[in-house]
Amino acid sequence: MADQDQLTNCYGEPITLDAPGKYNGRAYPAAPGSGPDGATCKTCRHCTYNEMYSGRRYYKCGLVRSTHGYATDIRLKTPACSRYEINKEAG
Ligand code: SF4
Numbered sequence: 001m002a003d004q005d006q007l008t009n010c011y012g013e014p015i016t017l018d019a020p021g022k023y024n025g026r027a028y029p030a031a032p033g034s035g036p037d038g039a040t041c042k043t044c045r046h047c048t049y050n051e052m053y054s055g056r057r058y059y060k061c062g063l064v065r066s067t068h069g070y071a072t073d074i075r076l077k078t079p080a081c082s083r084y085e086i087n088k089e090a091g
Contacts (some may be wrong), residue, residue: 035080042076045087
């Protein structure tokens, strides 16, 4: 029987996070790093942002309900999660 606490990547392979608690847990629909190797939120089609009048952008995952606060902010360089889908429109 499989260990239900074991994190797996999108291929079902077991993974360990490099630093548990490093990422904002409420902001990501699945564990960062559980997606394809080398991919980040920056190239995911679910990556979106809220832009302030000042022009500053706060990046969010479109699969997570935004709180309009920092609790749901993501970082573009975060390793992709298992819900990652490549953004084919990004250059
Ligand atoms: S990889 Fe995509 S789906 Fe996963 S947290 Fe980042 S933007 Fe969201």
